[in-house]
Amino acid sequence: MSQATSQELLRSFNISEDDLQKMVADAVFFLLTADQKKSIISKAALVKACDLSKRDRKLQDYVIKCGAQHLSNTFGIELRDLGKSTFILVNKLSENDVNEFLQWDDKEAAQMGLTFTILGLILMHNDKVTEENLFDFVKGMGVYDDDKRSNVDSEVLDMFDGDMRRFVNETLVSKQHYLRKERNVHIEDSEQFEYSWGERADAEIKQSLVFKMICEVFGCDPKMFKEQYERIKEKENLTDEEFANGV
Known part of the structure; x- marks a missing residue:
């Protein structure tokens, strides 16, 4: 977002840059604290914690968006929208x-x-x-x-x-x-x-990650469990080579 666009938004919300940064910081702190419990996060609880309950809905959404960007850029955490004004924080697990x-x-x-x-x-x-x-x-x-x-x-x-x-x-x-x-x-x-x-x-x-861990425990080729192998491969849209390489 350009500086001019940012300033225009601040004027439309009638807040200063410092006000916005505090709201975003409060949102990030609340989200990180909630993630320690791995609980579902409601938008209502989030905006209340950031003192946004009486603010314009567009400002609420903008603060949440900025907070989500900060989480992604700084911590590698994704704020996933579950619908019905609820979220979870997601860490993608690789092998x-x-x-x-x-x-x-x-x-x-x-x-x-x-x-x-x-x-x-x-x-x-x-x-x-x-x-x-x-x-x-x-x-x-x-x-x-x-x-x-x-x-x-x-x-x-x-x-x-x-x-x-x-x-x-x-x-x-x-x-x-x-x-x-x-x-x-x-x-x-x-x-x-x-x-x-x-x-x-x-x-x-990834189901493929859990499935391969199971196969390692049993010391067998994933293709021995043909039904599960084909179902997971189709769900994650993987070729045999991608499945083997953990793509």
């Missing part, structure tokens, strides 16, 4: 980014490791997994037990705030949106639920 997990503390590493594992489980079950299958799976990993006399180590439980079901349903589904939980509509009069990839997972994580 090399997986190594960044090693810089997290033990609790963060455990939680993200489990999240990736659950996403992989969903991926291998054709993008949906039942609630029963998901918790049977984590039970088999030794990090969950539905028995009140749980045999899971207390230190492991602490990694997930003492309650695996609550961690999955409140943290991964309701707060962070890595998972989506929906009632199985194919079974009438049923309270059976299914999990799939949530908005944040779709925005941040």
Whole structure:
């Protein structure tokens, strides 16, 4: 944006350059703070935090746009519009980014490791997994037990705030949106639920990355899982060569 255009906007909003910079700085601070919780961000909460509630809607949108540009240029973070005046902050993960997990503390590493594992489980079950299958799976990993006399180590439980079901349903589904939980509509009069990839997972994580990590665990060629391989390749519009090279 040219200097003349910028000054014209400031006059139309009846604010100074210092006023604008403070609003943008407040927006960036609010967004970065919200991202620590990996929560969905509402426009209403954002404009309130930046003292923009009574300002012109065009000014609100301009401050958010400037804040988004600053996040992208300075931190490499994308402000993704989810519609209905909601946003998430997205860090695009590449194969090399997986190594960044090693810089997290033990609790963060455990939680993200489990999240990736659950996403992989969903991926291998054709993008949906039942609630029963998901918790049977984590039970088999030794990090969950539905028995009140749980045999899971207390230190492991602490990694997930003492309650695996609550961690999955409140943290991964309701707060962070890595998972989506929906009632199985194919079974009438049923309270059976299914999990799939949530908005944040779709925005941040390539299915091909998770799929290749699974194949590395099993020590096999991705093409051995032909159905998943073809589905992911089509979804991400990849050739065999691009898939292999992680493009």
